[in-house]
Amino acid sequence: MGFPEDASLHGHLLDRLYGHAFWLTLAAFLAVVAILGWCLVRYRARPGRLPTYTHGSGRGALLLSLGLAFAVFVGIDLNLALEDHRVFDALVGTPPDPAKAFRIQVMPQQFVWNVRYPGEDGEFGTDDDLTTLNQIHVPAGRPVLVELRSMDVVHSFFLPHFRIKQDALPGLTTRAYFQATKTGTYEVACAELCGLEHYRMRGFLHVGSEEEVAEWIARTREEYGADQELWRAWTRMKRESD
Numbered sequence: 001m002g003f004p005e006d007a008s009l010h011g012h013l014l015d016r017l018y019g020h021a022f023w024l025t026l027a028a029f030l031a032v033v034a035i036l037g038w039c040l041v042r043y044r045a046r047p048g049r050l051p052t053y054t055h056g057s058g059r060g061a062l063l064l065s066l067g068l069a070f071a072v073f074v075g076i077d078l079n080l081a082l083e084d085h086r087v088f089d090a091l092v093g094t095p096p097d098p099a100k101a102f103r104i105q106v107m108p109q110q111f112v113w114n115v116r117y118p119g120e121d122g123e124f125g126t127d128d129d130l131t132t133l134n135q136i137h138v139p140a141g142r143p144v145l146v147e148l149r150s151m152d153v154v155h156s157f158f159l160p161h162f163r164i165k166q167d168a169l170p171g172l173t174t175r176a177y178f179q180a181t182k183t184g185t186y187e188v189a190c191a192e193l194c195g196l197e198h199y200r201m202r203g204f205l206h207v208g209s210e211e212e213v214a215e216w217i218a219r220t221r222e223e224y225g226a227d228q229e230l231w232r233a234w235t236r237m238k239r240e241s242d
């Protein structure tokens with residue numbers, strides 16, 4: 001369907017849903033075009049043939065209209081609604097156990113992604129936290145739980161390769177989760193027009209092994225140290241809204 005490579009556990013569900021919507025509506029479109037074409041030929045002007053007029057209010061016309069509406073509703077709408085429900089449940093409805101997931105906090109602002117890791121104690125807001133800019137490192141094969149909170153306007157955390165898109169709002173914590181199945185470097189984009197330099201909100205998600213991620217976090221913390229200013233901003237926003 002022309003999507004970027006799927007590097008997540010649940011992405012294929014969304015791709016399949018999109019595929020179903022595409023093929024079902026394509027079939028309906030082709031059926032309508034075929035009927036129109038048939039009518040053009042069947043009722044074309046011929047010498048000696050007079051036009052007939054109808055209000056379309058007869059029993060046959062009524063049954064045909066209701067039958068078509070029912071066929072479209074059951075064949076397309078109901079079908080997609082049921083599958084959509086299953087996909088929504090897998091992608092959004094059943095978050096992983098926070099105790100087992102890899103947790104990060106993403107705090108976008110005009111026009112960067114601030115990313116916070118809890119450190120070895122697994123708690124945010126402690127001395128061993130690490131905050132980085134535009135670089136997200138997560139392990140493969142384990143659910144990643146992302147807590148989102150904007151530091152200014154509405155942004156949207158978009159991971160095209162993981163089929164994840166979640167708004168980040170000021171004053172409210174939203175969550176997103178995914179599980180990476182392939183290692184590599186992927187793009188993070190902002191999917192909400194958030195200002196003049198919205199296009200600059202480009203980050204990178206690096207998927208590696210558990211050891212690689214732990215090593216990167218330890219090394220980066222040593223190099224840059226924890227950014228306490230961001231931590232204070234996060235807790236201040238939390239206090240204002242809770």
Ligand SMILES: [Cu+2]
Nearest residue numbers: 155190194201
């Ligand atoms: Cu943005």
